[in-house]
Amino acid sequence: MRRTVDTSIRLTADDVPPAERLIETVDVPPAAGVEPELRTTAAEPYLLTPELCEAVNVAITLGRPLLLQGDPGVGKTRLAHAVAYRLGLPLEQAHIKSTSRGRDLLYTFDAVRRLADAQLSGLLHKELPDQRTYVRFGPLGRAIVRAECGRRSVLLIDEIDKADLDFPNDLLRELDELRFEVDEVPDLRHQVPPDRPDLRPIIIVTNNEEKQLPGAFLRRCAFHFVDFPDRPEQLDGILSLHGINDPQLRGSALEVLRRLRSMELNRKPGLSELLDWVECLQSDAVDPATLSELPKIGALVKQRPDQVRAKERLRSP
Numbered sequence: 001m002r003r004t005v006d007t008s009i010r011l012t013a014d015d016v017p018p019a020e021r022l023i024e025t026v027d028v029p030p031a032a033g034v035e036p037e038l039r040t041t042a043a044e045p046y047l048l049t050p051e052l053c054e055a056v057n058v059a060i061t062l063g064r065p066l067l068l069q070g071d072p073g074v075g076k077t078r079l080a081h082a083v084a085y086r087l088g089l090p091l092e093q094a095h096i097k098s099t100s101r102g103r104d105l106l107y108t109f110d111a112v113r114r115l116a117d118a119q120l121s122g123l124l125h126k127e128l129p130d131q132r133t134y135v136r137f138g139p140l141g142r143a144i145v146r147a148e149c150g151r152r153s154v155l156l157i158d159e160i161d162k163a164d165l166d167f168p169n170d171l172l173r174e175l176d177e178l179r180f181e182v183d184e185v186p187d188l189r190h191q192v193p194p195d196r197p198d199l200r201p202i203i204i205v206t207n208n209e210e211k212q213l214p215g216a217f218l219r220r221c222a223f224h225f226v227d228f229p230d231r232p233e234q235l236d237g238i239l240s241l242h243g244i245n246d247p248q249l250r251g252s253a254l255e256v257l258r259r260l261r262s263m264e265l266n267r268k269p270g271l272s273e274l275l276d277w278v279e280c281l282q283s284d285a286v287d288p289a290t291l292s293e294l295p296k297i298g299a300l301v302k303q304r305p306d307q308v309r310a311k312e313r314l315r316s317p
Contacts, residue, residue, distance in 0.1 A: 004197045005197065006060055006061055006063055006197035006200060007061065008197070009198075010057050010060075011048065011053040011056050011057055011060075011083065011086060011087075012053055013049060013050045013052075015086060017043050017086050018043065019043050020040055020041060020042050020043060021040075021041060021043075021088055022039070022040055022041070022088075023038065023041045023084070023088055023089065023090055024036040024038055024039075024089075024090040024151065025037045025038065025039045025090065026090045026091065026092055026142065026153075029142060029145070030142060030145045030146040030148075030149050031145075031149070032148065036090075036151065043085060044078065044081045044082045044084075044085040045242050045243075046079065046081070046082035046241070047229075047234065047237055047238050047241055048082060048086070052226070055222065055224035056083055058222045059202065059204075059222040060202055062222060063197055063200045064203075064220060064222050065175055065203035065204070065205050065222070066202075066204050066205065066221065066222050066223075066224060067205045067207060067213075067221040067222065068205065068206050068226055069207050069209060069224075069225050069226070070225055070226030070227065071228055071268075071270055072208060072270055073269075073270025073271050073272030073273055074226045074270055074271050075226065075271055075272075076226050079204060079226075080093075080154055080155075080156035080158075081156075083154055083202060083204065084154035087152075087154070087202075089154050089202070090146070090153050090154070091155075092139035092140070092153050092154070092155045092156070092201070093155075093156045094140065094155070094156065094158065096157065096158060096162045096167070097162060097163070098163065098164070100162070100163045100167060102166070102167050102168075102169075102174075103138075103170065104138050105138045105139055105140040105157070105171065105174075106137070106140055106141040106180045107135050107136060107137050107138055107141045107180075107182055108135075108136050108138065109134055109135055109136075109182070109183075110134040110136065111134070111184070113134060114128075114131070114134045132185055132188060134184075135182055135184070135185060135188070139156075140155060140171075140174065140175075140201075141180065141190070143201035144178055144179065144192055145190050146201075147178070147199040147200065147201065148192070150199065151199070152199050152202070153201045153202070154201065154203075155202070155204070156204050157203065157204070157205040157206070159206055159208055160205050160207055160213070162210065165211060168213055168214055169216065169217065171217075172217060175203065176220055177191070178191065179191030179192065205221065228261075228270065228271065232258075235257070235274070236251075236254065238275075239253070239254075239274075242275055242278075242279065243279075243282075244278050244279070244282055246288065249282060251288075252289070253274065253288075253291060255291075256291050256292060256294070257269060257274055259313070259314060260300075260301070260310055263309065263310065263313055265303075265306040265309065266303050266305060266306050267301075267302060269300050269301055269302075273299065273301075273302070274300070276300070277296060277299040277300040280299050281295065281296060284296070292314050292315075293314075294310060294311055
C-alpha cells in the first residue's frame with residue numbers, strides 16, 4: 001500500500017530564519033497529556049542551497065529517510081540541525097558507534113535495575129514497580145512517541161556506516177512503518193498515526209561510505225550526494241554566516257584552500273577544516289597577507305606528509 005504523501009511543509013533556500021526561536025527540548029521524554037518544555041535556541045549558521053532543500057523536500061513528501069553521502073566535512077551532519085531550526089522542530093540525535101544496536105534507537109530496558117528491585121521488593125514485601133518504569137526510549141523511539149502526542153521531530157542518524165552491517169537491517173521495518181513494540185512489556189507499542197503524514201519524523205542519515213549499506217535499506221531512503229561548495233561566492237557566504245567579517249581574510253583563505261584542494265593530498269581540507277582554520281586566524285588577528293605561509297596549519301591540514309607537501313607547493317610561485 002502506498003503511503004500518503006506529506007505536503008504540509010517545504011524548505012526554501014530563500015527563507016531567512018530568526019536569530020533565535022523557542023523549540024521543544026529533547027531532554028524531557030514526550031508523554032501523552034504533558035505539555036512540552038520549550039527552550040530558546042540560537043540559529044544554526046548553515047547555507048541551505050536549492051539542491052539541499054529539494055532533497056529534504058523529497059524525503060518529507062515521501063516520508064522516507066534522507067541518506068546523505070559526501071566527503072567528510074561538507075556539512076552532512078549540520079544539515080539536520082539546520083532543518084530542525086528552520087522548521088522549529090526538536091532534534092533527536094543518534095551518533096552511531098561500532099557497538100550500536102538497532103534496537104537502541106528505539107528503547108533500552110534496564111533489566112539489571114528491575115532484578116535488583118525485584119529482590120528488594122521480595123525482602124520488603126513491597127509491590128514491584130510497573131515494567132514500563134524500566135523502559136528508556138532512544139532517539140527514534142522518542143520521535144515516534146512525540147508523533148503520537150501530535151508533535152513532529154527531526155531525527156539525525158549520524159555515520160550509520162560505523163555500525164555493524166546488521167544495524168540498518170535491524171531497523172528496516174521500524175523506519176518503514178514508524179512503529180515498534182517493547183518486547184519486555186506486553187502490549188506496549190507505539191506508532192506514528194498512519195493517517196497523519198505531517199507527524200512523521202524527518203529522518204536524516206549520514207554515511208561516510210566506510211561500508212556498503214544493504215540494498216534493502218537503500219531502497220527505503222531518498223538519496224543526496226553533498227558536493228563540496230567549490231564556488232567562491234558560496235564559500236564566502238558560508239564564512240560570513242560563521243562570523244568571519246574581514247573580506248580580505250575570507251578572500252585570502254579561500255585562495256589558499258583552492259590551491260590546497262588542487263594538490264594531490266592524501267586528505268584534502270574540507271569545509272569543517274576551513275571554518276576551524278579561519279576562525280582561529282580571526283581570533284588571533286593573523287595578517288591575511290601571510291596565509292600562504294600556512295599559519296595554524298594543524299587546523300587545516302591533518303596529515304604530516306600533506307603538511308610538508310602543502311608548504312613546499314605554496315612557497316613556489
